[in-house]
Amino acid sequence: MTRQAARHEYTPSRNSGPLAGLRVVEMGQLVAGPFCGQILGDLGAEVLKLEQPGVGDPMRVWGRSLPQGESMWWAIVGRNKQSVTVNLRTGEGQAIAKRLIANADIVVENFRPGTLERWGMGYEELSASDPGLILTRVSGFGQTGPYSSRVGYGAIGEAMGGLRYVVGDPSTPPSRVGISIGDTLAAVFAAIGTLSAVYERTRSGRGQIVDSAIYEAVLGIMESIIPEWAIANYQRERSGAILPNVAPSNIYPTRDGAWILIAANQDTVFARLAEAMGQPELVTDERYSTHKARGERQTELDGMVSAFTSKHEFRELEDLLLKHSVPVGKIYRPADMLEDEQFIARRSIIETKHPVLGAVPMQNSFPRLSRTDGSVRWPGPPLGEHTVDVLTRVCGYTEEAIAELSKNGII
Numbered sequence: 001m002t003r004q005a006a007r008h009e010y011t012p013s014r015n016s017g018p019l020a021g022l023r024v025v026e027m028g029q030l031v032a033g034p035f036c037g038q039i040l041g042d043l044g045a046e047v048l049k050l051e052q053p054g055v056g057d058p059m060r061v062w063g064r065s066l067p068q069g070e071s072m073w074w075a076i077v078g079r080n081k082q083s084v085t086v087n088l089r090t091g092e093g094q095a096i097a098k099r100l101i102a103n104a105d106i107v108v109e110n111f112r113p114g115t116l117e118r119w120g121m122g123y124e125e126l127s128a129s130d131p132g133l134i135l136t137r138v139s140g141f142g143q144t145g146p147y148s149s150r151v152g153y154g155a156i157g158e159a160m161g162g163l164r165y166v167v168g169d170p171s172t173p174p175s176r177v178g179i180s181i182g183d184t185l186a187a188v189f190a191a192i193g194t195l196s197a198v199y200e201r202t203r204s205g206r207g208q209i210v211d212s213a214i215y216e217a218v219l220g221i222m223e224s225i226i227p228e229w230a231i232a233n234y235q236r237e238r239s240g241a242i243l244p245n246v247a248p249s250n251i252y253p254t255r256d257g258a259w260i261l262i263a264a265n266q267d268t269v270f271a272r273l274a275e276a277m278g279q280p281e282l283v284t285d286e287r288y289s290t291h292k293a294r295g296e297r298q299t300e301l302d303g304m305v306s307a308f309t310s311k312h313e314f315r316e317l318e319d320l321l322l323k324h325s326v327p328v329g330k331i332y333r334p335a336d337m338l339e340d341e342q343f344i345a346r347r348s349i350i351e352t353k354h355p356v357l358g359a360v361p362m363q364n365s366f367p368r369l370s371r372t373d374g375s376v377r378w379p380g381p382p383l384g385e386h387t388v389d390v391l392t393r394v395c396g397y398t399e400e401a402i403a404e405l406s407k408n409g410i411i
Contacts, residue, residue: 017044017365018372022198023104023394025050026081027088027097029057031180032138032154032214033110034077035187040106040194041080042365042374048100048390049078053085053411056383070356071380076363078380079352084391085384085411092410094119099395101126101133106194110138113148123209134197134207138190142213154182154214161218162225169240186217245295248273248305251331258314259331262305262321267291269326276324277308354379387411 022045026037034049034057041047051057063073084100087093098121101107107126109116116122127133137143140152158164158181159174168175190212197208228234237244241251248270249263264273267290274282282288287297294301309317314330321328330336337343338361346368351359357379365374391397391411405411 016372017042017374018369019043019045020372022046022106024048024106024108025097025100025104026108028108028110028138030059030062030110031077031183032186032190032212033108034059035184036136036138036190036194036212037081037108038077038079039187039191040108042376044372044374045106047081048084048104048386048394049081050084050086050088050097050100051383053087053384053409056083056085060380060383070354072357072360075352075354075357075360075379079362080375080377081381082386082390083381083384084387086387087410088119090410092405092408094121096391096395096405096410097121098126100390102129103394105132105198106134106136108136108138108190108194112151113137113139113143127207130207132201132205132207134194134201134210136190136194136197136210136212138186138212138214140214142216143209143211152214154180154186156182157186157214157218158182160215162222163218166225166236166238168238170238172238174238182214182218185221186212186214189217189220242298242302245292245298247294247298247301250302250305252302252306252309254309254312254314254317256313260309260314260317261329261331262309263327265291265294270294272324273305273321273326276320276326277305279304350376352376352379355382384411 019040022040024037024040024045024047026034026047026049028034029051037047037049049057057074057078059077060071060074061069063071086096088097101121116126123133123135126135139148140157141147141150155164155176158176161182163181164174164176166174167177190210193210193212197210201207225236228236243249246265249265251259251261254260262273264270270288271280271283274280286293288294288301312320318328318330332340337349343349348364349361350364351361354360360379362376362379365376388402391402391405392399397405402411
């Protein structure tokens with residue numbers, strides 16, 4: 001059965017996003033590769049996730065779990081995927097994976113570089129019968145270079161890519177962002193690369209390897225830190241909640257204990273903030289009249305803004321600043337997100353039914369498309385839920401063959 005023929009057998013009603021018709025085989029585990037698969041699945045691709053029999057992706061038990069052992073993180077990163085158990089460390093399991101890949105458009109993997117090659121599943125072997133195959137590889141340091149064989153975790157990529165050094169308060173050692181940002185950045189870049197390769201294939205008919213390294217994904221968002229150092233000998237340092245010399249732009253307290261972020265460093269916006277504060281004279285005061293002057297008096301100016309915000313409760317303050325067109329926002333926690341009218345109006349958070357957890361609220365599929373929007377069709381599935389269906393439908397295995405594979409622990 002050809003790749004083109006097989007992929008169109010998937011029921012369109014279950015898969016109507018912009019990537020409907022694309023089949024992805026996801027191998028690997030944890031965050032970097034699977035989050036790429038989540039993005040593609042949200043956008044409508046059919047994602048077949050291969051997992052170790054009896055064990056599965058460690059994400060099934062990571063994060064906050066309920067007493068039933070169900071991970072809420074897995075419900076998200078495993079969503080829109082079909083779980084197929086197969087032991088890739090055996091020849092029989094590798095044969096199954098190859099048959100699945102022969103009927104797929106894209107393979108996403110985040111093993112240590114060289115693993116697929118040791119299994120006889122390098123790109124040359126996998127693409128021999130299908131030159132259009134796209135192999136997306138996510139790793140700590142990329143597929144080439146002297147560090148490529150190292151174990152690469154997101155935290156190391158964040159450190160090496162420059163992010164960790166600039167995060168935190170200047171009085172403390174380098175900090176971390178409270179999420180797996182290095183892994184997810186690598187996954188986002190991997191998804192962009194994958195879609196680029198899919199588009200290029202429409203012209204050339206050929207697939208290729210997408211090589212997303214965590215440290216490079218982090219480096220890719222680090223703005224101008226490299227030329228600042230190389231040309232101006234300027235090293236960005238940790239600055240806590242502010243950007244040095246950009247003022248007023250900080251987090252300020254309110255009378256009712258909320259924290260509110262105000263970004264009013266631009267001249268025209270500062271003028272509107274001064275008006276809202278009842279101090280319009282600040283605009284013509286040479287100590288605050290220019291961006292440079294405000295930056296030089298950042299601490300002093302932040303103190304003035306804090307004194308103003310502390311007199312008001314959050315809702316009152318927000319209304320006042322919005323009336324003056326000053327960019328303002330509360331520092332949100334999940335409770336705020338679930339109640340916010342903007343989140344509700346755009347369905348930024350949706351609910352999906354889970355067999356154990358019940359109704360699970362989670363972030364929707366982003367970005368939004370006007371005609372063929374992505375969607376969350378089901379949460380992370382039980383381990384191996386789709387093994388029989390996928391092997392039968394995609395690969396043509398018989399009931400007897402599947403029973404034998406199960407008996408031998410291959411699936």
